[in-house]
Amino acid sequence: MKLKLLIVDDEPIICQGLKMTVPWDEFCVEVVGEAYDGEEALSILEETHVDIIITDVNMPVMDGLELAEKVAKRFQHIRMIIISGFDEFEYAKRAIRLGVSDYLLKPVDIDELMKLVKVIQKEMEKERDKASIFSMKQLLSSIVMGQEVDINVNLKDNNFSGYQFLCSEIDDYDSTISQVNEDDRKLLKQRWKSKISEELRIKGLMSVSLFLDENRLLTCCKVMNDLSDFAELFYEVVERVSNQLGFSLSGCYSSLGKETHDILKSYQLVTEGIEIVHCIPEKVYHAKTLPTHITDLEITRFEKCLSKMLSDEHPEIQKIIGDLFTHFEKNQMCLLNDVVNVLKKLEKKLFTNLPEYQYLRFSENVNITIYNSYKAIKCLFMKDIEDYIRFQSTTQGGQHWLIMKAVNYIKENYASDLKASEVANVINVSPNYFSQLIKQETGTHFNDYLHDVRLNQAKVLLKETPFRVFEIAEMVGYKDYKYFVHIFKKSTTITPTKYRKIVTDFNS
Structure with missing residues (x-):
């Protein structure tokens, strides 16, 4: 992280000395400006991002302590180092009260100054990382919950390349984890989550993770500066975490997204991509396109x-x-x-x-x-x-299954000259026991049930086919046309011919 430094002193030679004699580049510090009083410094702060100010105390127009007071109110992220030619305790005490990082005496000891800058740099990095992690957690939560997403704060950072997602699962979770008790399972998930974060941090990526489900970890990575090979990076991370956990992991990763719509699209693709993990031979794969799948499986x-x-x-x-x-x-x-x-x-x-x-x-x-x-x-x-x-x-299941087998046989063979003894023989029971079973299950005797099946099929044929009535009678198992008409009228109160006319008129 390169820090931006502003030097403030009413003596130009001191400003130039601090700027030219200190190897700022070696400490990832860039001098972005010089000011000769506090008022001029505030004007620069309005237009330029600054992380650290080194300022003299005694200056015309606005001194260093007054500058520190205004900076503390308006630019709270800026760290201040005050230098002075006066070893005044009151100055130091007031400076500390204003949140000044340190108070150095002139002539400035360069080694002491650089040690101080290093300390400030580490503190600011920790604070930025903490703030970045917090904003990433909010971002990830908003995406998953379907809430409004705001990433404008990141777009101001020139080093920000975008966000990338990694979704991972433990392979064969049920057989792998089924013997693990609930407490150990929770510990395993915590380790899984922390190890992903550690390995990504080693690769230079800040990340946050949350579980979308029992065995589905979604990780959001913040990419600063472009990385060349994400495929190899994510493969190595997943492989190392698998080895550390002792369980095989598979993962799906997204493309880099910088704008809001790209980030949301990446999230959608990676969560849909992980759904086909069982079909993909690679342990880690890129969710480049929506998975094609078959929803109508013919069985x-x-x-x-x-x-x-x-x-x-x-x-x-x-x-x-x-x-x-x-x-x-x-x-x-x-x-x-x-x-x-x-x-x-x-x-x-x-x-x-x-x-x-x-x-x-x-x-x-x-x-x-x-x-x-x-x-x-x-x-x-x-x-x-x-x-x-x-x-x-069981007795209950067996009896019911026998009668269902009999019913299926009747529905398949109703057109033949079917007898109760034939059906009883199919389910290996006596005709008397079969008569009891079908009455118990359907509420009717065998012959009545057979008539119902035949007549229901006859109604379908009368409605949907051009066959003549006597032909339909034979098709559903009645050899005697007059007997078919008698049974049909007894059941419906009308003749087959009249039934056909009614349903035909109704449909037209």
């Missing part, structure tokens, strides 16, 4: 296979689930959220007979920062399948 064939296998307690269920997840992995840039949503819908279709109290892992929100791999999601799904099969083995 109909897997759904049918699983439905059939669950009904038969088929031993190859694990293979089908394995094939299902291989299908997911083949869809490049498939977001885990998409996979979770697809599996939720699949469970609703497959587990139709589960009571509400039965716990399912996908009935709740699945945290994809914890279950951040296909392996972890697959494990969750497999546990739900196992719990479902276990429920089916």
Whole structure:
């Protein structure tokens, strides 16, 4: 950090001496001006940024102590060093009261002056770092909370290049951290956060971090002066932190953003980019563009296979689930959220007979920062399948499953000359026991239920197809046309022909 110095003395030769004889460049100090009284110094301060003032006490127009008093009120960041030819205690006491950094006697000892400048420089660096960290925390909080962002204070600094984001996760978090207790988990997250900050500071980057979720750390880096290779820098940081924690980390980093809209865009890209961490072979990658992903994952064939296998307690269920997840992995840039949503819908279709109290892992929100791999999601799904099969083995679940299997068979074969004994044979129970089950489940006898299924399908065909009534009768399982009309009218109070006319007129 290069400090800006103003020299104030009513004797030009002293001003020139302090400016020319001290190697200011070696101490990262730039002399930005000279003034010959306090009033002239204030005029310079109005137009020029100054960090340190070295001033004489006795000067015409406005002396050094009066200058110090005005500086303390209007330019509180400026540090002042007073030099004087008088060893007056009252001068020194008043100077200290005004917040002057030190009081040196003429002739000035250059070594003593430089030691003092070094001390001031370190103090000011600490203060600037502290203020910068505070403003970065406010910035990061505002971005995450969706509040208004203000970075104007940074744009005044010529060395400010912009902000950059790094989002990191622990790989396979569920299997890696599942055995760690809650207190140790908190300590791990604290270490993770502090180690990222330490490693970035070693690379010359000031940073602040916050957890967006259980296993997602967002870090905002303030870049002063351009750095050539961010890819290598972030890779080394993530790699070193991984080694220090003893857990494998992956990360996604953004481009540099200086203006507000660029910073917000970088934040958006990095938080969306980390969503595809399970698809990317690199441990650290750049969120250059929005990830492309598939939201409509076609799984109909897997759904049918699983439905059939669950009904038969088929031993190859694990293979089908394995094939299902291989299908997911083949869809490049498939977001885990998409996979979770697809599996939720699949469970609703497959587990139709589960009571509400039965716990399912996908009935709740699945945290994809914890279950951040296909392996972890697959494990969750497999546990739900196992719990479902276990429920089916109970008396309540088994009975319900038997009747659901029977109902599915009826819906698939209603057009044939279906008998109760045939359905009972399919589910391996006696015809009498089957009659009890279907009455208990549907509230109707087998023949009544079969009529309902056939007539509902007949209504669909009457409404949506041009087939004649006698053809529809045969299609839904009635060989006798007159008997079909009789049953239809008994159920609906109107004939099939009249039903068709009513629904056709209504639709037109």
